[in-house]
Each structure stands twice: as structure tokens, then as C-alpha cells.
Amino acid sequence: MPRSDQSQTAILGALSIMPMTGYALREEIRDTLGHFWSExxxxxYPALAELERNRLVxxxxxxxxxxxxxxLTDAGIAHLRGLLAEAPQPSKPRNGLMLRLFFGAQLGPEACKQLVLDAREQAESTLTHMEAARSEVLHDPDxxxxxxxxxxxxxxxxxxARATIAWANEALAQLSDLETPRR
Amino acid sequence: MPRSDQSQTAILGALSIMPMTGYALREEIRDTLGHFWSExxxxxYPALAELERNRLVxxxxxxxxxxxxxxLTDAGIAHLRGLLAEAPQPSKPRNGLMLRLFFGAQLGPEACKQLVLDAREQAESTLTHMEAARSEVLHDPDxxxxxxxxxxxxxxxxxxARATIAWANEALAQLSDLETPRR
DNA sequence: CCACACATGTAATATGTTACATGATTTA
DNA sequence: TAAATCATGTAACATATTACATGTGTGG
Structure with a gap:
């Protein structure tokens, strides 16, 4: 089975909501699933070609x-349901922020603080996007x-995102303590 | 530059805490960084070979x-600091749970509930591991x-993990509402 | 002495990204 | 009509996993 099942799931899933071009597919996945998926x-395109060969799209x-x-064809919908029913395969985590903080002793408190600040800012922006997404979803008749x-x-x-912000605030306080060792 | 910088960072970082064999390196990364990193x-082994060629280990x-x-050699420590100072490259997210819930209309509320239950259970187990890890870190003289x-x-x-648990509880309530449409 | 954990490495395969090539359509 | 966006696809490259091959040390 070439082409990961997971990519197929995302593509079939997106097409289950509405038919579209390959180009639009990528935009939808980036803009709508972007926070937890990417293709x-x-x-x-290769995945679409294979799905077509198998008469699923x-x-x-x-x-x-x-x-x-x-x-989607009828077979495509059936296939999608099968894929969704499979257990999600756990993705290997690669969190660059945590990796850097873990070895923060080599980096120093200042640089770590900046990393945490960046992470907090990103979480705040995520929060804003999520709010916007919620109202879009509620108003889209499709x-x-x-x-x-x-x-x-x-x-x-x-x-x-809220958990990240709360953690960041705690972490910043801890890092400030490290910066100014008690005298 | 062959071999991802990120892998090198993890390896050099682990060696900065204590020298070890390649085998031990993998075990440490799996057991200690496992929640947010994997190699x-x-x-x-290829990364170690290259680091050796470059006189970094x-x-x-x-x-x-x-x-x-x-x-680590002295050059290795310097290199590690340089790598840590680089901006973390954002990893492409691939959250199988969210993908399935997003297209949950194709799956049905029952199956979605099971997915959320599994996720909550996993978060609870993470919480336990984290507690254990905290006391290990506090007691390890290295x-x-x-x-x-x-x-x-x-x-x-x-x-x-706590955010996941809180979300799961909300989500389960929502899914129960979907299951029994008001009559 | 057998099984299991330790240890090093390679090869085949799978997966995923980026850059490129090409051209149509839309908009300023 | 020039530039931007839409659209399809391929090729080269980068990255990562898995299975395999090989052998040592250790405990039951």
C-alpha cells in the first residue's frame, strides 16, 4: 500500500465535505486543518491519482x-469510513521548543525566556484564529x-492554546528566578 | 548539510548531560525525551558517525x-549552543485524533466518543508519568x-495533559447530546 | 547453555518537501 | 497587457522507519 493511509484519509475527508480541485484541497487543508494536519x-497529486485509479474519487x-x-464515489465514502475507524497512528513527536528548553542550561535563561515568549505569542494568535474559525463554521451552510x-x-x-499560555507564564517566572540567583 | 540539525541537537544535547553509547542514547531519548521527541x-548511528567525522564528538x-x-568535544559543545540558539523549526502537525473528529460526521458519535475516551486515558497516563519524571529529575545527582x-x-x-482531560470531558458531553437528538 | 539485553551498523523501504516546468485564468 | 493567482504535475532531494545481520556479555 503506497501513499500513507493518513494522507488518503485527509483527502477523502475533505472531499466528503465538498468536491474540489487538487489545488483547493491543499488550500483547504492548510487553512482549515492547518492547526493539526498538513499535506x-x-x-x-500522486495520492489523488492513486485514489482515482482505485475508483475512490x-x-x-x-x-x-x-x-x-x-x-467521492460511493466506494470512496465507504473507504473513508473504514480509514476513519482505524486507530489513529500516534505521530512521533518533535517539539523543537521543548528540546531547546530541556537543554536550556547550555542556552542560558535569557534565550530560554525569549523562546517561551515566542511560544506564548503564538498560542495567543492561535486563540484568535480559533475564535474566527468557530464563527466561520457556525455560519457556513456547507x-x-x-x-x-x-x-x-x-x-x-x-x-x-490556553494551556500553553498558562504554562508560559509559570515558566517565565521560573526563568526569572534563575536569572537573578538569590544573593 | 546532511542529517537534520534537529537530530544532531538531540544527540549533542543528550551527550552534554552525560557521555554514553549509541544504544544508551536511543534509550535515553525514548524514555526521557519521549513525550516530545523521537529518534x-x-x-x-549515522548521525554519530558524522558528528565524529566533524570532531564534534x-x-x-x-x-x-x-x-x-x-x-562531546569542546567544538561539540560550541556547536550544540549554536544549534540550540537557532529558531525551532515548526514541525508539521499530524494529529490523527483531530483528523478523525473533524470528519466525525462520517464516523458517528459512538466511535468518536471512544476516540475521546482513549485520548483522555492516555492523557491521564501521561500525567502519572510526568509526576514520576519530576521526582526522578529532582533526585538524580547528574x-x-x-x-x-x-x-x-x-x-x-x-x-x-490536563488541558486534554478537560477538553475530553467537554467533548464527551457534546457527543452525548448528538447521540440522543432532542425529541 | 539458552535466552535476553546490550551494542553497532547497513539496506531496503517509506514518507515527505522543495524546486521546477508548464500553462490557463483573473484582476488591476 | 502585466502580474498575480489558479492549476497540474514531476523530479530531485531530504528525512525517517524497519528489518536485518552480526556479535558480546550476563543471568537463570
């Missing part, structure tokens, strides 16, 4: 245009079916 | 044994220098 061009040429819209589930992922993002 | 055998053969201990920084990463893990 690159180099994966999307259908390409519909737009009249007088080179671009084509992909949509998403009435999917909305309750999508909202779960948005809530997860918010919880995670 | 596999296939990366560690030194191999010391143990008397009458085939195994050897790697330790870690006196590094401890304050390592504790930051443990605290981060705890915040994140």
Missing part, C-alpha cells in the same frame, strides 16, 4: 478548462452536518 | 569491549545543572 503538493473536467474537480464535530477540534485547539 | 536507530573505546562511549530547565518541560507536559 504538501508533492503528496496530494472521480475527476470531473470543468467545461472548456484544464482544471478538474474531484469528488458545514451544517459537520459543524458539531469540527467544533470539537476547535475547542481542543483553544484548550491547548 | 530511531537508523538516524542515531569523541568515541572512547571501553577496555576489552566492542562498545564505545561517545562524549541532573542538578539541568534540572530547572527539564522541569519546565515536565510542567509543560502536565499543563498539556
Amino acid at each position: 504538501s503538493f508533492g503528496q496530494i 472521480e475527476r470531473r473536467q470543468v467545461e472548456g478548462s484544464r482544471s478538474s474537480t474531484f469528488s 458545514l451544517v452536518q459537520a459543524a458539531p464535530y469540527i467544533l470539537l477540534t476547535i475547542t481542543a485547539g483553544e484548550h491547548s | 530511531s536507530f537508523g538516524q542515531i 569523541e568515541r572512547r573505546q571501553v577496555e576489552g569491549s566492542r562498545s564505545s562511549t561517545f562524549s 541532573l542538578v545543572q539541568a534540572a530547572p530547565y527539564i522541569l519546565l518541560t515536565i510542567t509543560a507536559g502536565e499543563h498539556s
